[in-house]
Amino acid sequence: METERIIAYFLCMLLVLASRSGVILPCALQDDELCEVSEAETELITEPETTEPTETEPETADETEPEPTEAETVGETEEYVEEVTEPETEPISYVVGTSSAGYPIERVDGITYVGGVLIANKSYSLPSWYNVGGLTPETEAAFSELSSAAELEGLSIYCISGFRSYQTQNSVYWNYVSADGAELADTYSARPGHSEHQTGLALDVNSLYTSFGDTAEGKWLAEHCHEYGFIIRYPADKVDITGYMYEPWHIRYVGKYIAGQIKAQGICLEEYLGITSCYE
Numbered sequence: 001m002e003t004e005r006i007i008a009y010f011l012c013m014l015l016v017l018a019s020r021s022g023v024i025l026p027c028a029l030q031d032d033e034l035c036e037v038s039e040a041e042t043e044l045i046t047e048p049e050t051t052e053p054t055e056t057e058p059e060t061a062d063e064t065e066p067e068p069t070e071a072e073t074v075g076e077t078e079e080y081v082e083e084v085t086e087p088e089t090e091p092i093s094y095v096v097g098t099s100s101a102g103y104p105i106e107r108v109d110g111i112t113y114v115g116g117v118l119i120a121n122k123s124y125s126l127p128s129w130y131n132v133g134g135l136t137p138e139t140e141a142a143f144s145e146l147s148s149a150a151e152l153e154g155l156s157i158y159c160i161s162g163f164r165s166y167q168t169q170n171s172v173y174w175n176y177v178s179a180d181g182a183e184l185a186d187t188y189s190a191r192p193g194h195s196e197h198q199t200g201l202a203l204d205v206n207s208l209y210t211s212f213g214d215t216a217e218g219k220w221l222a223e224h225c226h227e228y229g230f231i232i233r234y235p236a237d238k239v240d241i242t243g244y245m246y247e248p249w250h251i252r253y254v255g256k257y258i259a260g261q262i263k264a265q266g267i268c269l270e271e272y273l274g275i276t277s278c279y280e
């Protein structure tokens with residue numbers, strides 16, 4: 001019995017020591033603790049990980065949202081600035097003076113109006129971008145009336161050259177210069193920007209020979225074109241004022257009132273408006 005008690009005591013002591021040293025019972029506890037710790041650790045790890053992106057997501061969302069709008073507005077302003085240089089936006093208009101006939105000389109986006117009449121001559125040029133793409137609708141309608149009226153008289157008046165762009169006039173003028181020299185070319189061909197054909201309000205009819213003025217069509221045109229709002233733009237007796245040789249074939253639309261005034265007074269457009277026509 002004594003030895004049994006000693007063995008039992010010894011075993012108890014062993015169990016106590018073993019439990020304290022964590023060999024037996026804490027093994028299960030350690031697993032739990034490890035699991036708990038590992039769970040807690042993963043929670044701690046994953047929590048900041050998940051919170052960090054959720055915190056940064058809205059931040060980046062907030063950052064990225066304004067960024068495109070800023071970029072958009074920058075893009076918009078850039079486009080707007082580009083449009084400012086183009087004639088589509090509000091025209092920049094200012095009066096540069098008064099003509100000798102008392103009409104205001106207005107500049108609208110580089111285009112000159114004298115008393116409201118668009119002018120292109122040797123003194124006033126059109127910007128290279130000014131391109132109406134053809135005769136203006138009112139010019140075309142008026143010329144259609146004119147040619148129909150002539151037809152009733154048994155006369156055929158037809159357009160041989162209407163609208164000319166700045167670029168076309170550029171090549172036309174320089175071809176003449178290379179053939180005849182600048183001094184002579186300037187008497188019959190406009191420098192680019194100075195051609196009335198660029199306005200879409202002027203056209204050449206039938207023939208580019210001075211003799212056209214002596215034909216039945218030429219005579220009828222000189223006598224009646226004002227009734228349709230046209231003038232013979234470069235009359236024979238106004239060469240020094242218009243700056244161009246006599247062109248019985250070149251008519252310009254100015255509207256019936258002004259055309260009537262010019263016809264009645266026997267003057268040219270420069271005289272009517274009180275402006276010059278000479279290169280600087």
Ligand SMILES: [Zn+2]
Binds near residue numbers: 202203204
């Ligand atoms: Zn012409």
